[in-house]
Amino acid sequence: MAAGGWTYAALAQQVEVDPKSVERWVNLGRIPRRATALQAAKALGEDVHALWPALRQARPARAISPELVALYEQRADLPVSAFTDLMAQARERIDILVYAAVFLHEAYPRLNELLTERAAEGCTVRIAIGDADSDNVQARGQEERFGHGIESRCRLALMHYKPLASTPGIEVRTHATTLYNSLYRADDQQLVNAHVWGVNAYAAPVWHLRRHETGGMFDTYADSFDAVWTTATPVREED
Numbered sequence: 001m002a003a004g005g006w007t008y009a010a011l012a013q014q015v016e017v018d019p020k021s022v023e024r025w026v027n028l029g030r031i032p033r034r035a036t037a038l039q040a041a042k043a044l045g046e047d048v049h050a051l052w053p054a055l056r057q058a059r060p061a062r063a064i065s066p067e068l069v070a071l072y073e074q075r076a077d078l079p080v081s082a083f084t085d086l087m088a089q090a091r092e093r094i095d096i097l098v099y100a101a102v103f104l105h106e107a108y109p110r111l112n113e114l115l116t117e118r119a120a121e122g123c124t125v126r127i128a129i130g131d132a133d134s135d136n137v138q139a140r141g142q143e144e145r146f147g148h149g150i151e152s153r154c155r156l157a158l159m160h161y162k163p164l165a166s167t168p169g170i171e172v173r174t175h176a177t178t179l180y181n182s183l184y185r186a187d188d189q190q191l192v193n194a195h196v197w198g199v200n201a202y203a204a205p206v207w208h209l210r211r212h213e214t215g216g217m218f219d220t221y222a223d224s225f226d227a228v229w230t231t232a233t234p235v236r237e238e239d
């Protein structure tokens with residue numbers, strides 16, 4: 001403004017606001033509405049984002065995502081029915097991405113029957129479990145101070161899911177990726193179990209997401225599943 005000889009009143013008249021508003025932009029760091037900011041930047045011959053960097057944000061920040069249904073302090077706070085009920089409601093897709101998650105079969109022995117029933121109704125079921133011999137699974141055991149226990153649980157998970165490998169509509173694979181989150185998806189709902197270095201999964205947070213719009217948090221995790229799935233190795237029942 002000084003370089004162009006602009007006073008508060010002159011710029012205010014140009015962009016049709018009160019001079020006090022312009023004064024607050026300059027002295028208090030206030031940010032005008034986007035349309036007003038664009039008018040002011042044009043008048044000053046400056047880039048709007050150079051004047052107000054905060055306007056680079058495409059959408060206003062939200063304190064809570066509309067896709068967040070619930071947040072749980074740790075997985076142990078959820079009954080297993082929270083997982084199985086979600087799967088029972090699925091009509092199109094069930095995706096499971098874990099290292100082992102044998103708690104599901106231990107607490108709900110008819111999990112395979114449930115998945116088979118959903119597949120028979122036309123639901124596509126994809127299950128990706130950890131490769132017990134992979135470096136990343138073994139590293140997770142060391143990080144969580146669980147040693148070979150995680151490898152054993154991966155082998156146990158394979159034993160649980162292997163009978164499903166020949167079921168139409170169900171595919172089981174093993175993956176060797178670094179698992180940042182365990183994912184349990186049923187259509188447009190998803191339970192995300194975060195992984196925290198040195199903490200067992202049952203003590204780590206879980207957030208329940210419901211898809212709200214394309215490109216949101218839900219799709220971020222869904223795309224992550226797809227990326228892991230392409231690297232995973234199919235399991236055959238006869239192996």
